[in-house]
Amino acid sequence: xxxxxxxxxxxxxxxxxxxxxxxxxxxxxxxxxxxxxxxxxxxxxxxxxxxxxxxxxxxxxxxxxxxxxxxxxxxxxxxxxxxxxxxxxxxxxxxxxxxxxxxxxxxxxxxxxx
Amino acid sequence: xxxxxxxxxxxxxxxxxxxxxxxxxxxxxxxxxxxxxxxxxxxxxxxxxxxxxxxxxxxxxxxxxxxxxxxxxxxxxxxxxxxxxxxxxxxxxxxxxxxxxxxxxxxxxxxxxx
Numbered sequence: 001x002x003x004x005x006x007x008x009x010x011x012x013x014x015x016x017x018x019x020x021x022x023x024x025x026x027x028x029x030x031x032x033x034x035x036x037x038x039x040x041x042x043x044x045x046x047x048x049x050x051x052x053x054x055x056x057x058x059x060x061x062x063x064x065x066x067x068x069x070x071x072x073x074x075x076x077x078x079x080x081x082x083x084x085x086x087x088x089x090x091x092x093x094x095x096x097x098x099x100x101x102x103x104x105x106x107x108x109x110x111x112x113x114x
Numbered sequence: 115x116x117x118x119x120x121x122x123x124x125x126x127x128x129x130x131x132x133x134x135x136x137x138x139x140x141x142x143x144x145x146x147x148x149x150x151x152x153x154x155x156x157x158x159x160x161x162x163x164x165x166x167x168x169x170x171x172x173x174x175x176x177x178x179x180x181x182x183x184x185x186x187x188x189x190x191x192x193x194x195x196x197x198x199x200x201x202x203x204x205x206x207x208x209x210x211x212x213x214x215x216x217x218x219x220x221x222x223x224x225x226x227x228x
Contacts, residue, residue, distance in 0.1 A: 033216070042204060042220035042221050043204065045218075056215055058215075102148055104160075105157045105158040105159075106157060107156075
């Protein structure tokens with residue numbers, strides 16, 4: 001597509017429920033990144049996929065967080081047993097290769113855990 | 115480990131005045147440096163990037179940034195600010211040493227007064 005598409009744009013969930021956030025990168029972009037932006041905070045790196053290489057999961061805050069990327073395209077970020085501190089905007093970005101071109105960001109998914 | 119510091123949480127400038135947003139980075143090798151802008155309710159947009167070569171880089175919307183290796187800085191400048199420049203600005207660093215994932219600063223919020 002023309003840009004990075006994220007869905008849903010907003011998600012309200014009850015504490016303890018699982019959620020799935022979707023990211024559809026720009027066609028042809030081999031690198032895909034997930035970041036989290038909490039209110040008034042900068043961007044926190046979560047996970048990075050590059051082609052068929054093993055993802056860099058070093059930023060995932062706990063084992064409740066996981067992500068996959070199917071067929072080198074669409075990615076899903078899953079948060080299990082959500083907690084209130086998971087409330088944030090989850091941003092996805094993609095780039096042509098290894099990040100040296102700068103990222104194109106999606107509009108994000110605003111997650112609210114009540 | 116790579117890191118980015120944006121010393122100013124917020125800055126207020128008058129419309130038409132010049133602007134400089136500060137950014138200091140820590141990186142073990144030659145960094146890739148970026149500035150992004152996030153307007154209210156919008157996604158992040160890449161303003162400019164530095165990889166190598168001329169240390170003064172030009173970006174979109176009349177912005178420029180200068181890479182100073184000796185000071186580990188990459189400050190963003192604009193000669194004359196417009197009211198539409200009010201937004202949050204993020205400096206970021208990445209590169210091969212970090213596996214090409216990009217680390218973002220906490221951001222500087224720019225307010226423009228008439």
